[in-house]
Amino acid sequence: MFKRVINTKGFWKSVFSLAVAFSVLFTFIKWAIEGFEMAYFTERNPVMLILTIVLAGFVYGFFVTFGKFRAKLKENDSGR
Numbered sequence: 456m457f458k459r460v461i462n463t464k465g466f467w468k469s470v471f472s473l474a475v476a477f478s479v480l481f482t483f484i485k486w487a488i489e490g491f492e493m494a495y496f497t498e499r500n501p502v503m504l505i506l507t508i509v510l511a512g513f514v515y516g517f518f519v520t521f522g523k524f525r526a527k528l529k530e531n532d533s534g535r
Contacts, residue, residue: 456525456528459528460521460524460525460528461521463524463528466520466521466524469516469520469523469524470513470516470517470520471516472516473512473515473516473519473520474509474512474513474515474516474517475512476512477511477512477515477516478508478509478511478512481508481511481512482508
C-alpha cells in the first residue's frame with residue numbers, strides 16, 4: 456500500500472506544495488511571535504534554520520498527503 460500511495464499521480468506535487476505552504480506559514484508565525492525582530496534570522500545559523508524549516512515542511516507535507524491519498528485509495532477500493 457505504501458508504494459502504491461507514493462506512486463499515485465500528484466502525490467509528490469502535493470507533498471511539495473504543502474511543504475512550501477507549511478514552511479512559509481511556520482516562518483511567518485514564529486517570526487511574529489518573536490516580535491518581527493530581524494534577530495530571528497540573524498542569531499541562528501541561516502543554513503541550519505532553512506534546512507530545519509524545509510525538513511519540517513517536508514515531513515508535514517508527506518504525512519498529511521500520505522493520509523489523504525491513502526484514504527482516497529481505500530475509498531476507491533471499497534467502492535469496487
